[in-house]
Amino acid sequence: MEKFKKIKTEAAYRAHVFDVYNDYLELPDGRNVVYDLIKHHPGACILPVKDDGSIILIKQYRNSIDDITYEVPAGFIDEGESPEDAARRELREETGFTAKVVEYVTRTVLAIGTSDEQTYVYIGMGLTGGTCALDENEFIETEEIGLDDALNMIRDGRIVDSKTIIAIYAYWGKKCS
Known part of the structure; x- marks a missing residue:
């Protein structure tokens, strides 16, 4: 299994205890997706x-x-x-x-x-x-x-x-x- 390729990360929201980011990824089959990520x-x-x-x-x-x-x-x-x-x-x-x-x-x-x-x-x-x-x-x-x-x-x-x-x-x- 291979890791997804990260194209870019954008800050979506900053809070007191955590931040939310949008990770733009390329899947192994070449499709692009956006994942929401809470950084804590x-x-x-x-x-x-x-x-x-x-x-x-x-x-x-x-x-x-x-x-x-x-x-x-x-x-x-x-x-x-x-x-x-x-x-x-x-x-x-x-x-x-x-x-x-x-x-x-x-x-x-x-x-x-x-x-x-x-x-x-x-x-x-x-x-x-x-x-x-x-x-x-x-x-x-x-x-x-x-x-x-x-x-x-x-x-x-x-x-x-x-x-x-x-x-x-x-x-x-x-x-x-």
Whole structure:
């Protein structure tokens, strides 16, 4: 299989968190098409795991789905920051915890058909408490949940965030192996 040939890219819309581009491509059969692409800043997330095996999730309102969601701590990777450092920072800011051990799980592209948004997924263990340092527009609550309960919450639709589902299943797989 060969990659499509990019003829040109034009900015269509610039927003606060992402930009939309039109990519003009040539297909392998010679036809030309236009794809919309959302360029999004990369992020990192971390699943905090307590010594007893329970996990810490955050609850927050998400305007995109007009609902309160359960999620792992996550956020953008700052300029010059490594994905792991961003995950550690988000853990500290959103939960007050720090992790002695941070394990890389994977990199995921959240909406591969329309966006380049990448998230680096980590698991954090050996947690110690501290003080939250939320951004001014963050209104977050934390909740400690058992792994079996979290798996049930995925199955019954109470956890719908893809990066959170990936992190929980990765931790479950680690425990089962």
